[in-house]
Amino acid sequence: EAGVAQSPRYKIIEKRQSVAFWCNPISGHATLYWYQQILGQGPKLLIQFQNNGVVDDSQLPKDRFSAERLKGVDSTLKIQPAKLEDSAVYLCASSFLAGGPYNEQFFGPGTRLTVL
Amino acid sequence: GQQVMQIPQYQHVQEGEDFTTYCNSSTTLSNIQWYKQRPGGHPVFLIQLVKSGEVKKQKRLTFQFGEAKKNSSLHITATQTTDVGTYFCAGHSGNTPLVFGKGTRLSVIA
Numbered sequence: 001e002a003g004v005a006q007s008p009r010y011k012i013i014e015k016r017q018s019v020a021f022w023c024n025p026i027s028g029h030a031t032l033y034w035y036q037q038i039l040g041q042g043p044k045l046l047i048q049f050q051n052n053g054v055v056d057d058s059q060l061p062k063d064r065f066s067a068e069r070l071k072g073v074d075s076t077l078k079i080q081p082a083k084l085e086d087s088a089v090y091l092c093a094s095s096f097l098a099g100g101p102y103n104e105q106f107f108g109p110g111t112r113l114t115v116l
Numbered sequence: 117g118q119q120v121m122q123i124p125q126y127q128h129v130q131e132g133e134d135f136t137t138y139c140n141s142s143t144t145l146s147n148i149q150w151y152k153q154r155p156g157g158h159p160v161f162l163i164q165l166v167k168s169g170e171v172k173k174q175k176r177l178t179f180q181f182g183e184a185k186k187n188s189s190l191h192i193t194a195t196q197t198t199d200v201g202t203y204f205c206a207g208h209s210g211n212t213p214l215v216f217g218k219g220t221r222l223s224v225i226a
Binding site: 033040041042043044045048055056091093103104105106107108109110 | 120149157158159160161164204206208212213214215216217218219
């Protein structure tokens with residue numbers, strides 16, 4: 001089966017510019033996650049969707065970050081305006097369910113963002 | 117909030133030596149997952165542990181979940197160069213989202 005798709009793979013922008021990332025999860029996976037991974041650290045959850053509803057966005061900097069999953073399938077994450085500290089890899093993951101024995105997460109290749 | 121700590125941060129071993137990484141949570145966990153991330157790659161799921169005291173094996177990898185469900189370990193027997201990467205534990209506590217540790221970066225010297 002096809003894995004989690006993300007685009008673009010790399011993005012370089014200047015601070016205060018805007019950027020958007022796209023994710024298409026594994027077919028049939030109801031739960032979609034966006035993570036931020038700063039170099040040398042573990043993934044940090046930004047937002048979790050169950051179908052097209054938000055389950056958790058407590059760590060999403062809502063003054064500059066936004067995300068949507070309008071039809072419960074693919075999703076976009078936007079940063080506007082970007083700051084230097086947003087430089088990181090943005091990982092999208094999906095799972096069949098959010099809990100129980102089927103909640104292993106499948107990660108996409110990530111988007112490496114550099115903010116200059 | 118829930119915190120997941122891993123030690124050591126880095127480990128360098130000679131090929132053939134054993135390797136262990138430890139994971140500790142500030143809260144009791146519902147379950148714990150382990151992921152491996154190769155250099156330049158993305159995290160890949162290895163295993164999930166659910167029961168207190170659970171031990172699972174995958175070839176040379178042995179995973180343990182503590183009796184109190186607050187700690188876990190991953191042990192690799194006779195490391196190979198293919199084991200290189202960063203190993204993350206990640207835990208669920210109740211209905212909270214999965215929280216990842218900072219990982220242990222393993223280097224294997226041939």
